[in-house]
Amino acid sequence: MSSPKSRRRGGATIDLVLCSARAGRLHVLVVKSASGKPVLPFVWSVDGETLEETARELAKDITGHGIPWMAPGVATASKKHPAESALSVPFVGVMSATTPTASGSAWVAVDALPALAPRQKALAEGALETLRLHMDVAPVAFRLLPPAFTLSELQQVYELLLGRRLHKASFRRALQAAYLAEPTDEWRSEGRGRPAQLFRYSPRKRRGGHRSVRFDLIGR
Amino acid sequence: MSSPKSRRRGGATIDLVLCSARAGRLHVLVVKSASGKPVLPFVWSVDGETLEETARELAKDITGHGIPWMAPGVATASKKHPAESALSVPFVGVMSATTPTASGSAWVAVDALPALAPRQKALAEGALETLRLHMDVAPVAFRLLPPAFTLSELQQVYELLLGRRLHKASFRRALQAAYLAEPTDEWRSEGRGRPAQLFRYSPRKRRGGHRSVRFDLIGR
DNA sequence: ATGAATAAGTAACATTTCGCAACTAATGTC
DNA sequence: GACATTAGTTGCGAAATGTTACTTATTCAT
Structure with a gap:
């Protein structure tokens, strides 16, 4: 999850909540951690890069595509993180449900999440609120479509x-x-x-x- | 700025952008740092507390009052921070312009900021956008008034x-x-x-x- | 005092938007 | 061909909004 060049700057991770809409329900992209457990994609914060730049790179690594729309979520320090990071800075991205999903990652409905670490569960559940906050002012709905x-x-x-x-x-x-x-x-x-x-x-x-x-x- | 019990968790600071409205312009609260330079109030992130709890405590320490409305801002890692923190998690709060301002702190217009550290300047300038994002869904304007x-x-x-x-x-x-x-x-x-x-x-x-x-x- | 200036608050009307129901259009199924 | 299904349109009354003009209450200058 953490590339060789990355350093654990500040013990903060950037956590990705990639969203798509399938069958009238909001889904988020979940990957398998090294230990086999489901996690949201994340990476330790990297020096010399904007947080959003790092988030976009991670997203591209995971999906193979650029993310058509992305916004910062609500930074969270409470609850347990899969890598024990002190602080999570989430980014909420949207993409079309038709984009092919890379092997090893899966779309899961936010109202039926698997056993994520508590912090990541909260981040995923907060994604809809972030989308709602921006939908009137940014083309969020359009970017959820092809x-x-x-x-x-x-x-x-x-x-x-x-x-x-x-x-x-x-x-x-x-x-x-x-x-x-x-x-x-x-x-x-x-x-x-x-x-x-x-x-x-x-x-x-x-x-x-x-x-x-x-x-x-x-x-x- | 940093209380004895605080630890430098994650090298992240919580930076406060307290806003009020005076003479038709948005103002933010600025205090003097140990070295005498103007800074936004900030504190190192504290373990065992919610980020917002910590932010509210800091706000109370600075102003002597609770903050009637507050929202998380956009976490920022780029640009220079006064304490060289790796990462800033800002909170944007509002209060009435009639609340007495404690000595050592001053209200300055966001369109005429003093020589703040670049990161804090960016945080202050981003406050209006955060307020705009929430004003339709939360009583932001009302909380800017007595x-x-x-x-x-x-x-x-x-x-x-x-x-x-x-x-x-x-x-x-x-x-x-x-x-x-x-x-x-x-x-x-x-x-x-x-x-x-x-x-x-x-x-x-x-x-x-x-x-x-x-x-x-x-x-x- | 009287009246101009100023700001708060109201009324009336035109225009636009919105919710709703009913309608037409194109396709697949039996 | 009748029918179900989904897409797309039209028309109308109700509600919201923009605009102008008006009334009310106060201070200040003469």
Whole structure:
């Protein structure tokens, strides 16, 4: 897990919570530790690099791909870490469920986690909150999907993140008004029902773009 | 800065970015280090305590008061720290500008910071982003005010956080619809103009409370 | 005192957004 | 071909929001 050049700077590890959406549930990537137990990927903090740079390198080592969106999570020092690190600085990344998963790693649902070390379990469970915090301001939902996706898929991801069902027509109207997605000329037939048009994330420059006051979510 | 019981766990410091709003600008609390230079309050991470617990204790030591709202910031390992800590875990707290400031500490505007160590300067400059990230979901603006405040004061804090002017009537209607503030029977005369009624933050149980899709802020 | 200046607070109206239901369209299954 | 299933659209009433204008209460200058 720890490359030869790494030093145990500060006894802090960078822990990765890589997320994808499968079957309407949030999943995180789990690997096997040297002792065979399931762990979130982690690495000792490396001098001379940004924490996020280190996290992205680790992610690339594990998945073989760059991570389309990533944000820092909530640093945690309490509870037991698999490598006994004093402090974990988590990074929460998202990727498409269609990205091939390397052997030795597995996607597990966050609401049915295996026997992770307590700290890593808490980090994984905190990932959804981090995603929710950023989803209004960053293309989190879009990055949980492959480059081409259907609007139903996008809506399902939003429903997963928000934890509630959405209305189809309202969802599409709002999306269109924001000029965030562009239709491609491709269609996908999922078996039953009418084929769906594929869209691409392509934010166009918008006028206005001023955020308004939002009282409705304060205090639960 | 570092109490006798503290150990340099992990070479990580907890750095405090205490914020208040004064004259329409965001201010942070700066203290004098042993060598006389201005620094953000910090402490070496303490074993057996939650990071936030440690941060709250430090804040109480510095200000003499509890902090009405606090959130973890973005952990940073790059740039120079005043104590050469390998890693900073910042906490961003807010308090009323009316809270008496202890001697030896001073409020400075974030857009006119003194010669802080580069890392702490970056932490202070990142505070506004952290506040913005949470303001829709937590009573950040209310906690930047004293328990009793006028609606104009509240609006000014929102304008500071959002970075733009708001319309008075819309602001008040939205606030009323959210059942977040309760009028007191007190009024305050600020010198010129009609006296303003004082309000108190008192979130009442609301029906619904379901958050909606928000595309309008994605991708700047 | 009277009235200008200033700031708080309200009312009314146009515009936009949103929730909802009903509808059309394209595909697979029996 | 009838039917189930999923995608996508349309129209309407309700609710939220932006804007302008107005009223109320106070200080300050004359």
